[in-house]
Amino acid sequence: xxxxxxxxxxxxxxxxxxxxxxxxxxxxxxxxxxxxxxxxxxxxxxxxxxxxxxxxxxxxxxxxxxxxxxxxxxxxxxxxxxxxxxxxxxxxxxxxxxxxxxxxxxxxxxxxxxxxxxxxxxxxxxxxxxxxxxxxxxxxxxxxxxxxxxxxxxxxxxxxxxxxxxxxxxxxxxxxxxxxxxxxxxxxxxxxxxxxxxxxxxxxxxxxxxxxxxxxxxxxxxxxxxxxxxxxxxxxxxxxxxxxxxxxxxxxxxxxxxxxxxxxxxxxxxxxxxxxxxxxxxxxxxxxxxxxxxxxxxxxxxxxxxxxxxxxxxxxxxxxxxxxxxxxxxxxxxxxxxxxxxxxxxxxxxxxxxxxxxxxxxxxxxxxxxxxxxxxxxxxxxxxxxxxxxxxxxxxxxxxxxxxxxxxxxxxxxxxxxxxxxxxxxxxxxxxxxxxxxxxxxxxxxxxxxxxxxxxxxxxxxxxxxxxxxxxxxxxxxxxxxxxxxxxxxxxxxxxxxxxxxxxxx
Amino acid sequence: xxxxxxxxxxxxxxxxxxxxxxxxxxxxxxxxxxxxxxxxxxxxxxxxxxxxxxxxxxxxxxxxxxxxxxxxxxxxxxxxxxxxxxxxxxxxxxxxxxxxxxxxxxxxxxxxxxxxxxxxxxxxxxxxxxxxxxxxxxxxxxxxxxxxxxxxxxxxxxxxxxxxxxxxxxxxxxxxxxxxxxxxxxxxxxxxxxxxxxxxxxxxxxxxxxxxxxxxxxxxxxxxxxxxxxxxxxxxxxxxxxxxxxxxxxxxxxxxxxxxxxxxxxxxxxxxxxxxxxxxxxxxxxxxxxxxxxxxxxxxxxxxxxxxxxxxxxxxxxxxxxxxxxxxxxxxxxxxxxxxxxxxxxxxxxxxxxxxxxxxxxxxxxxxxxxxxxxxxxxxxxxxxxxxxxxxxxxxxxxxxxxxxxxxxxxxxxxxxxxxxxxxxxxxxxxxxxxxxxxxxxxxxxxxxxxx
Numbered sequence: 040x041x042x043x044x045x046x047x048x049x050x051x052x053x054x055x056x057x058x059x060x061x062x063x064x065x066x067x068x069x070x071x072x073x074x075x076x077x078x079x080x081x082x083x084x085x086x087x088x089x090x091x092x093x094x095x096x097x098x099x100x101x102x103x104x105x106x107x108x109x110x111x112x113x114x115x116x117x118x119x120x121x122x123x124x125x126x127x128x129x130x131x132x133x134x135x136x137x138x139x140x141x142x143x144x145x146x147x148x149x150x151x152x153x154x155x156x157x158x159x160x161x162x163x164x165x166x167x168x169x170x171x172x173x174x175x176x177x178x179x180x181x182x183x184x185x186x187x188x189x190x191x192x193x194x195x196x197x198x199x200x201x202x203x204x205x206x207x208x209x210x211x212x213x214x215x216x217x218x219x220x221x222x223x224x225x226x227x228x229x230x231x232x233x234x235x236x237x238x239x240x241x242x243x244x245x246x247x248x249x250x251x252x253x254x255x256x257x258x259x260x261x262x263x264x265x266x267x268x269x270x271x272x273x274x275x276x277x278x279x280x281x282x283x284x285x286x287x288x289x290x291x292x293x294x295x296x297x298x299x300x301x302x303x304x305x306x307x308x309x310x311x312x313x314x315x316x317x318x319x320x321x322x323x324x325x326x327x328x329x330x331x332x333x334x335x336x337x338x339x340x341x342x343x344x345x346x347x348x349x350x351x352x353x354x355x356x357x358x359x360x361x362x363x364x365x366x367x368x369x370x371x372x373x374x375x376x377x378x379x380x381x382x383x384x385x386x387x388x389x390x391x392x393x394x395x396x397x398x399x400x401x402x403x404x405x406x407x408x409x410x411x412x413x414x415x416x417x418x419x420x421x422x423x424x425x426x427x428x429x430x431x432x433x434x435x436x437x438x439x440x441x442x443x444x445x446x447x448x449x450x451x452x453x454x455x456x457x458x459x460x461x462x463x464x465x466x467x468x469x470x471x472x473x474x475x476x477x478x479x480x481x482x483x484x485x486x487x488x489x490x491x492x493x494x495x496x497x498x499x500x501x502x503x504x505x506x507x508x509x510x511x512x513x514x515x516x517x518x519x520x521x522x523x524x525x526x527x528x529x530x531x532x533x534x535x536x537x538x539x540x541x542x543x544x545x
Numbered sequence: 546x547x548x549x550x551x552x553x554x555x556x557x558x559x560x561x562x563x564x565x566x567x568x569x570x571x572x573x574x575x576x577x578x579x580x581x582x583x584x585x586x587x588x589x590x591x592x593x594x595x596x597x598x599x600x601x602x603x604x605x606x607x608x609x610x611x612x613x614x615x616x617x618x619x620x621x622x623x624x625x626x627x628x629x630x631x632x633x634x635x636x637x638x639x640x641x642x643x644x645x646x647x648x649x650x651x652x653x654x655x656x657x658x659x660x661x662x663x664x665x666x667x668x669x670x671x672x673x674x675x676x677x678x679x680x681x682x683x684x685x686x687x688x689x690x691x692x693x694x695x696x697x698x699x700x701x702x703x704x705x706x707x708x709x710x711x712x713x714x715x716x717x718x719x720x721x722x723x724x725x726x727x728x729x730x731x732x733x734x735x736x737x738x739x740x741x742x743x744x745x746x747x748x749x750x751x752x753x754x755x756x757x758x759x760x761x762x763x764x765x766x767x768x769x770x771x772x773x774x775x776x777x778x779x780x781x782x783x784x785x786x787x788x789x790x791x792x793x794x795x796x797x798x799x800x801x802x803x804x805x806x807x808x809x810x811x812x813x814x815x816x817x818x819x820x821x822x823x824x825x826x827x828x829x830x831x832x833x834x835x836x837x838x839x840x841x842x843x844x845x846x847x848x849x850x851x852x853x854x855x856x857x858x859x860x861x862x863x864x865x866x867x868x869x870x871x872x873x874x875x876x877x878x879x880x881x882x883x884x885x886x887x888x889x890x891x892x893x894x895x896x897x898x899x900x901x902x903x904x905x906x907x908x909x910x911x912x913x914x915x916x917x918x919x920x921x922x923x924x925x926x927x928x929x930x931x932x933x934x935x936x937x938x939x940x941x942x943x944x945x946x947x948x949x950x951x952x953x954x955x956x957x958x959x960x961x962x963x964x965x966x967x968x969x970x971x972x973x974x975x976x977x978x979x980x981x982x983x984x985x986x987x988x989x990x991x992x993x994x995x996x997x
Contacts, residue, residue, distance in 0.1 A: 085641075088815075089880075093644035095637055098618035099630060111589075115597040119620045132598040135677065202640045225815050261816045261932065268816055268932040308935070311960060311996030312785050329926075342589060343701045344738045346746055422599060461926030461939070465738045465748035465774075468956050470926030470939035492927040492937035492958050543927075543937035543958030543996045 040193040040250045041186045041376065047238040047248040051077040051103065051121050056148070058240040060123070063151030064130035065107045066158055066242060067144045069137035072108040072402070073130070073158075074241035076379060077121065078421040081198045082233040087209040087226065095202065104421040105130045109137040111341070111403050115424040158242045177411045179243050180382050190367060190374040190384065193252040193280035197232030200281045205230050208256075208284045215293035216260060220300060224268070225261040230254075232281055239381040247381040253372070253527060254283045255517050260296050262304075269303045271296050271474075274517040276372045276527065299475060302487035309478055309488050311544030315448045316493060316537045317479060319455030320441070321512040324530030326537075327362060327432050328520070329460040329469040330497040331355075332530075335364075335389050335397075336415070336427040336522075337404030339464050346467035346498055347395065355395045356501040359437060362390035364399055366414050366430040372518065372529045373430035380416035380425050387413040390501075399427045419524035429520060433531035437507025441534040444506045446482035452542055453477045453484055454493070467497035495540040508534030546673040549582050550662070550713040550727055558622065559604065563717050565628050566606055569635045573609040573649050575718040577852070578602075584677070585708035586684035591691055593681065594704075608634055612643035646879040649853070652720045654885065656850035656857070662713060662727030666843035667756040669729040672711050675758070683707050687733055689767035695739075695775050701746070702738040703767060709758075722854040731755050733763035737770040741778045749774030754980040756845060773922065776943065780953040783944055787992040789918030790959065791911055791945075794976050797895075797985035799924045799938060801835075803931070803963055805890050808862065808870065810877025812931060819934035819964065820868065829866040829967050832898035837862050837870070838984075839891025846982020851888040860886075862893060894984040898973035906974035908987045913948030914972060915989050919957075920945055927958070934963040940995075957997040966990055 048054065058075065065073030084096040103126060104117035114136025116129040127146075134143065144150060162178055209228050217223055232254045239247045257274035273296040277283045318326055331347070339345035347355070366375040366384030375384035380402050389397055398404065401416030404427060416425035445453060453476050460471035473491045477484040513531035520528045551559075559578040566574035580602045587595030603620045604627065617634040619627060658664060684707035693700060709731045716724040734752035741747065751769040755761045792800065804820070812818035820828065839857040841847050849857055853874055861869040870886055878885035900906040900914075912920060920943045927938030941955040967990075974986035 083637075091642035091644065093614065093642050093647070095615040095641055096617065097615070097634060097637060099621065099626075100619075101621050112593060113595045113597075115595070117599055119600070119602060119622075129598075133596070136593070136596045202637050206640065206642075225817070227815065259817075263816065270817060270930075270932050308937075308960065311958065311994065342704065342738075344704075344736075344746065344748065348746075422601070424595075424597070458928050459926065463748060463925055463941075465746035466777075466955065468925055468939070468941070470958075472926065472928040472937065490928075490930045490933070490935045490937060491960070492939055494925065494939045494956050494958055496956060541956060541958060541996055543960040545960065545994060 040191065040252065041184045041189050041248065042250060044248060047236060050079055050236050051238055053121060057123050059155060060146060060148065060151050061105065061126050061130050062240065062242040063154040064127050064146045065105055065134055066154050067146050068134040070107045070109045070134065071158065071161065072242055073106060074239060074380060075103060075105050076421050077103040077238040078235060080233055080235040082231065083197065084229060084231040085202065085205055085209065087213055087228040090213065092206045092209050100420065102421045104424065105133045106424050107133040107136050108403060111407055112136050113424055117421050155242055159244065162243065176409060179245065181245055184248055184376060190369050190376055191252055191278035194282040195280040196234060197252060197254065197281055198234050200232065212258060212289045212292065215289055216258065216296060219293060219297040220262065222262045222264050223260055224263045226258060228258040230256050230284070241381060245381050247377045249376050251278065252280050253278055254281060256284065256292065257517060258292060258296055262300055264304055267304065269300065271300065271303065275515050276517040277370045277515065278372060278374050279370045303475060303489060306475065306487035306489035308491055309452060309542060309544045311542055313539050313541050315451035316540045316542065317445055317448060317451065317453040318532060318535050318537065319453060320508060320510045320534045321531060322455065322457055322514040322516065324433055324514060324532040325457050325460045325471045327434055327532060328429060328530045329462045329471055330495065330500045331362065332364065332429045332432045333462045334464055334467060334497050335399055337398035337400045337408065338427050340398050341404045341407050344464050346465060350395050353395055354393050355390060355498060356393045356504055358393045360390060360393050360504060360507060361388060361435040363388055363435065364415065364429050364432045368431050368513065371431050371513065372515070372527045375414060375430060378414045378416045379418045380412065382412045382414045382416060385414045399429065401425055401427045417526045419526060423524045426522070428522065428526050429528050431513060431529040431531065433513055434507065434511060434533060434535070436509045436511040436533045439506050439508050441508050441510055444508055444534050444536050445479060445484065447506065448479045448536065449481060451479045452488060453479050462497065468494065469497055470494045492543040493540050500537055500540065503538035504535050505538050506536040510534055546670050549673065549711045551578060551580050551715050555622065556715060558624065559715055559717055561624065562604060562606060562627055562631060563719060565631050566608060566635065567719060569632045571608045571610045571635050573719045575607040575649060575716070577605040578715040579712070581710060581712040583708055583710040584680055585706060586681050588684050588688045588705040590703055591688040593685065606631055606634055608638045609647055609649065610635060610638050612645040612647065613638045613641045614644060614647035615641065646876055648875055649718050649720050650855050650875045650885070652722065654856060655722050655854045656724050659724040659726060659849040662725035664849055665726065665728065665847045667728035667847065669757045671758040672709060672729045675709065680707060680709065683763055687763040687767060689771065693768060693771055698739040698741050698775050698778055700737060700771055701740045704736045705733065705767065707733045707763060716850065716854050718854060724850045724854050726848055728756055731758045731761040733761060733766050735766045735770040737767065737774050739771065739774045747774045747777045754845065756843065777941060777953040777955065780955045783954050783997050785996045788995050789915045790990050790993045791908065791915055791918055791920045792988045793908060793920065793922045794974065794978055794985060794987045796921065796924055797988050798983055800966065801893065801983060801985055803929045803936065804967070805893060807931065808872055809889065810871055810873040810881065813871055814877050814880045817931050819932060823868045824871055826868060827866045828868055828964060829863055830970055831866045833863055833866050833967060833970055834861065834896040835863040836894045836896065837890050837892060838894050841892065844892065845980055846892040848891055853888060855887055857887060857891050862890060892982055892984065895973050895986060897975045897986065899971055900974070906972065906986070907976045908974070911972050911974050911987050911989050912945050916948060917946045919954060919995065929963060936961060936963055954997070957995055960994045960996060966993065
């Protein structure tokens, strides 16, 4: 929900003239570019435990980070006090990255104008970069935020929501869940809501502002049967206000968290080894996130660390496969009106018809590769400098049906519920942990399986995708990506068949 | 040093917050004030790549009122913002369901001897004297890019990061608790990526950390990171099946953490623990003893009080295979009707096990004792089921035979159950890394199922 500019200036207690001065302070030792990121987050959380909502948490997090770039080098500093003097101190600390070309210039209103003019003159609005096919590259992203294009309008502000209302939502969810299974022994449930105001200003003179809501509801249920216990966790998250807490959403969560429990108690581990793996539609998008998404982040490629370094334009998987990282899905956990560098959110095709067409860029990597940034410069908070991060990463639908895909597998596994994943960027080896799934025997789902890790190699797994379903789906769980700093993301995929992955087992 | 720590004004504000919480309607309250200053210098291929400096302050207010409870955090540390925030916090807590088991810890159990924050011996005055130029010099001089070469590979990327920090924590509660913990940390880490003759990229990471600058060994990190990457060049497949594994001392936490998590009061009370009902029972082998040595002076991870201010005492977590301790804070202990202990383990130490009398027990010695198996040098993802203890982890490392390395292995999985795994413990060495708060030596286990 984008408010008017003055709201953000007032929230952070700064004037536009202050911002010009601070940008100049950032460039007082040299440097090519500086940006200032103000952030104010209000977070609240309530927890239902042992039948009642008996605890609450709330936090306010406020501050600003200042970044100075010289080439690809980064100076960064932040302050939790947005007085002009504190901000200037932070700017001077970040400016040290450009030290070495002489001392710092004293910044006054007059010298500030000259410093910024020089920086803006050095960066043309469009440049033609060598080595990128003479494409014109956008460097500036001027223009005001457009409320009409807001990807996360908030009808009910989390910060104004009555705690009693949220308590009644959790109580209702508890009742809906407990009615569905008599073997439940514990229900944990929580609702979290946050609203973040951000204001960004950079040495190009671009100002962007945004208000970003993020809501989460999750439940973890413990079942006990015959002296054995099993658990299941379900969550939903959206960039919207508390209007997300509808009866239908609670019903959906209650059904999902109580489904498949018989199978979970019956489930065992398969015999381990290499075998075909059918990834169910939706949450199996973790395959894309771990196996290729991280390796497509341009900082790893700029530094030559990724297994996909230098492979732009090459075929990485079969014709007809398209893999996208998308910040434009309304209400999605990975949606961005602007990334945290003020670059508009966009839909980036990483793989088109099987060809690797784009990495995911922030401003630093875009400059290095001579391309436009893709709106992937994201950060956990004002305490971190932005780096290339995924948003909603998914594969577009193919033309096979789920049933047809499963029917082609003589012996393998079908997986559809996950807890976590990881990747080694250089080697490309990725893993993800499967909470539940089924054996596939002679083209049919048979015995349930659980608690298996699956490991593979990114480029090989991509090349080994031999069937793509027509049922692409984004999973709306509380996916959080860690890369030294955490950001909300989402993932999706249609049903796909990977020719061979290594499955952990007995 | 004083300028970096919580000052008198901030301490007075914390006390003022406590008073204001009580005046606003709280029956009891706890204030946790944190302050942290960090400076960081990053290098890429031997050149400066990143500089950052950060000062954080945050106050957490824990409110108990009418049998209700909530915790609230803010980082705008002034009365103008904090006092209205506290008033709203008390109002919010009043809307929750009452839970009479929520309470501050018994004052008889809280720490009385953490007054200055320096009692743990973890605060190095050298931090205050360190200049930006010296920090930069450490970062640049520790880089090995262009200075190191090896047969069959080239170093294509080296990312190094030197940082140091000072942190200070003050804990006050309305029962008269006042505890302080201050420490410095000096850290250096390197991610090295090498390329073999076939164009394959392999990464290796190594790091060191110390509370005292004089104990930091930044200089050898780059070389070790490159060696670790190079040692994994040319992996070959191995057959799936049960094998002896040796787990490098730098990565054993993956196997210990689920055990410690399963002993937490929260997991036990929520029936979400495979170690529920095991207190006082012999669940693990006679050879396994895990102590919690949080009181050790000057050791990484030591502390004198937990998050509630309860005094830390050295204790046994598992002794000769018997589970001796659940981690029970005030609330979970009342929920379970058991005596409280501490909120969480502080500095878990695995004692040597199975090593012949008078022998050293480092990685190479344990590989020799095992003869054949797989040395695990890193875990790649995986997880465990908290209710059953079933696990499956991605692994990489080196196949060894006759105690000597044969070839690297990767893209493999180890699968089993945590109780069974620890019951197959063959050896625990005496070589935990000093820089880690969990003192986990090289470990060896028999008959672990490997999928490759």
